Amino acid sequence: PDEDGDRFVEIWNNVFMQFEKENDEIVRSLPKPSVDTGMGLERIASVLQGKNSVFDTDLFQTLIAASEDATNTKAEGDRAPSHRVIADHLRSSAFLIADGVTPSNEGRGYVLRRIMRRAMRHAHLLGASEPLMHRLVPTLISEMGDAFPELKRAQAFVEDTLKQEEIRFRTTLSKGMSLFDTAVQGFRPGEMLDGQTAFTLYDTYGFPLDLTQDEARRRGFGVNVEGFQDAMAQQRARSREHWKGSGQTANAGEWLAVRDRLGPTVFSGYDAVDGSGEVLAIMKDGQAVDAAETGAIVEVLFDTTPFYAESGGQAGDHGTLEWPGGAAEVIDVRKQAGDLHVLSAEITAGALKIGDRAAQSVDPAKRQTTRANHSAAHLLHTALKNVLGDHVAQKGQLVDAERARFDFSHNAPVTEDELAAMEAEVNAVIRQNVPAETRLMAPQAAIEAGAIALFGEKYGDEVRVLTLGRSLTTDNKPYSVELCGGTHVSRTGDIGLFKIVSEGGVAAGVRRIEALTGEAARLYVEGQARVARNLARDFKVQPADVPARVEGLQTSVKALEKQVAELKKQLALGGGSGADAAPEEINGVKLIARVLDGVDGKGLRGVAEDFRKQVGSGVVALIGVTDGKAAVTVAVTSDMAGRVNAADLARAAVLAMGGQGAGGKPDFAQGGAPDGSKAEAGLAAIRAALN
Structure with missing residues (x-):
């Protein structure tokens, strides 16, 4: 009776689910009463393999062994829980990522981030100096990839997502732990970390509350959860006040009352x-x-x-x-x-x-264009999966009468060839000009029939299932099948033309494509063609030869720029008369000080190096003036570096010309100032600093 729970191993746990409770009162019977035995695969494996813990079964031992090998530590003593967390959370994270979930600060993405970061913290506790989790993915796939082929298909994406998240987390981990260490300095076992500090760790350093609780528990402390929740509530209140102050109307409660009274639209x-x-x-x-x-x-x-x-x-x-x-x-x-x-x-x-x-x-024109953009977004979703892989999942979209904007999970920029392949695929389906098919189905039946449902979306008892196009392979299956309550074209041909106009990143692991359809796409293509025709006319070549002509001009410009830079350098080094070329001497220090018109900061570097060789022992101070602005470069010979600091001299010149300062090393420094007309004042400041 006094054991802490390890005396028995639970393998069966009957839960009889019959009623729904609200505020500790039974309010209704469940539509389908059921019994949950709680005896899952891992508990069955434990029984059949004669193990007292699921972590001792073959489902986990290979992963734990890989974790031991990667960290050069054994899963023994107080290190055993860390290896178990890594193995368990690796599985959870990999499956979520393969399903298209990416780490974020809300919803399912936040659940994933909490799981990942908890495992990553345990990798840190085991002494892993480099990101660890992604290196264990091949072992996971060798164990589970045959049963779950989606892991194999998404392996590269899973590994990259884990690696990038661990790199980001490690940049904040040390700062967060420093704050934690300071906050608990002098604590005795049993004391509580205040809620505000726990909230700062969460809000500023990305430490989920349970991660902070883990660290506190490891050191024998507790965390004031109520204080954390109070701090969270205060932040939400501030956010609500900011939202109200933005001029928006907060009348959701009014509309709920109307809905209860009048029913749906x-x-x-x-x-x-x-x-x-x-x-x-x-x-x-x-x-x-x-x-x-x-x-x-x-x-x-x-x-x-x-x-x-x-x-x-x-x-x-x-x-x-x-x-x-x-x-x-x-x-x-x-x-x-x-x-x-x-x-x-x-x-x-x-x-x-x-x-x-x-x-x-x-407005019929806007509705038609919106329909076309929405249907095109569905086709793009399928094309993304076909070209980039099944790991792609929709992360958001906005379709209106102007364009289609589609956000999706992917860890790398989409190449021009990939964009071209997707664009060609979508346009091929558009040219099929087959009718769009819409059916009303139960959500689960629709998903079982192959429809794509968006994780986190709420679906009612009946959903609209939209089918667009036919597969471009020989199997003649539907091209796109999704649950969607929006409005769409009657036939794929109504979209007319699909053109991708931009692609870029919007968040970690999330990319965005913007595209046009119909007349807007035609006008965009015509505009691009007009630019090409005008360039061809100006260059007196055929449009197809414009890229080669531009490349040739760029090569010529670079060569001319190099020649001009060299001429400016030679002119600066010549300096006019012999008297101009000779260094002056201030307080026993030789100084070459010049204002060079038309030479920028990059050009000053080479001139300064040559002057430093000429002076032998001393200081070179140059101020280049281009477009009314000044660039300062100061170089000091090695034998003078202990006596004269180049950064101090450059700073004095920049400040004298109205700038903010300069930076560099004791032997070489650069800076800039907004007013090139004060160049002589900058040199005067350097002379004064040498006196």
């Missing part, structure tokens, strides 16, 4: 851009009102509407409202309380009141 916009509906509610400045006059900007709720509300990355529709004696312009549509389509509208004539029935017209 009926959306008629999948098949139409026109419709009519009854005004059920009007909000002005976050408050419910019965009517609004001309000039007011209000939020309006209809019982039914063809206006799409911004969600799933698709922007809200624009358009107009008309009713007897009045009109309004719809400038945005957003969802409130889950399924209310709330129109932001500016009343341009008359007055709008609850109970009015209005004709609603969505």
Whole structure:
């Protein structure tokens, strides 16, 4: 009875799930009562292999052995838990990354980051001086890759993600641990680390609370969790105040009450851009009102509407409202309380009141372009997976009447060849001109049928499953199948043309592609072609020969720049008359001091080196003036370095010319100043410093 829990090994744990509780009261029966035995694969393996711990089974021993080898430490004594954490968290992290999750500061990405950083801290405790986790991935894949081929497909991405995250974490780990060490200095076992320090470790250094608790527990301390939560709540309160101060209306509670009273909006916009509906509610400045006059900007709720509300990355529709004696312009549509389509509208004539029935017209051109961009984003998602790998997962998107913007998980810039391959693939599907297919299905059935669902999205009892195009291989399977509640083209050919216009990174492990479709894509391509034609005309060559002509000109320019730099250098070294070339002497120090017009900081370096050789023993002070600005270079010969500091002299010159300072070594320093007309004053300051 006095054992701490290791006397028994739990292999079975029956949980009878029958009711749902709220505030410690049973409120309803579950729709499907069930029994969870708690006897998973690892517990079964422990029993069959006669082990008292899952970490002693073959599922873990190979990974632990790899961790021992990589850290040159044995999984014994107080080091054993660290090896176990590394092995366990390596598996979790690798599977999440292979599923398209990337480390971030929110949602599932934050869960992954916590898991990764906990393992990485234990690698640090074991003395690993270099990133460790990514080096264990091959062992994991050799153990589990046959059963889970997605690990093999995503191996490179998993390794790179683990490596980059560990590099980032190690840059903050030492700073965070320094703060921790200072905070607990003089602590006795049983004392508590204050919540504010724990929050600073989380907020500034990326230490999850459980990681701080682990470190405190290892040293015999506790953490004031309540204080941490208070600090977190204070930050959220500050964020809310900042949000309110930005002019946004915080009326979510009002709309929840409306939703409970009136039910959801009926959306008629999948098949139409026109419709009519009854005004059920009007909000002005976050408050419910019965009517609004001309000039007011209000939020309006209809019982039914063809206006799409911004969600799933698709922007809200624009358009107009008309009713007897009045009109309004719809400038945005957003969802409130889950399924209310709330129109932001500016009343341009008359007055709008609850109970009015209005004709609603969505801007057809913007809707069509938005549809095309949204459907193109779906095709791009599939093309990304086909070209870059199955590790690619959507991290966000925004499609509107202007363009399609798609964020995705990938750890490296997309090459020009890869972009070209994706673009060609999407356009090939567009040219198929096959009908888009939409079905209503239960979410799980849709996923089992191959539809892509976005992790973290909330799906109802019924979802729309959109199929676009046919596979470009011979199997004739659908090209793109996704769960999506947005509006889309009727046929892939309605997209017209797809053109990628930019690709770049937006966060660690997240890239962004922006693309155009239809007429916007045609105009973009025509604009690029016009530039090429104009260049060809100016260069008097064919458009195809423009790149070679430009390359030749660049080579010529570089050669001329080199010649000019050499001529400037020779001119500076000649210095005019022989008297100009001779060094002056100040306080026993030889000084060559000159102002060189048209020589920049880069050019000054070579001139200074040559002058330093000429002077033999002494100081070279040069100020180059280009475009009205000054560059300062000071060089000191090695025998004078202990007596004269080049950085001090350069700083004196820069300050005399109105600059902020200079930097460098005792024998060579450079700086800059905004006013080249004060160059002589800069040299005078150097002379004064030598006196």
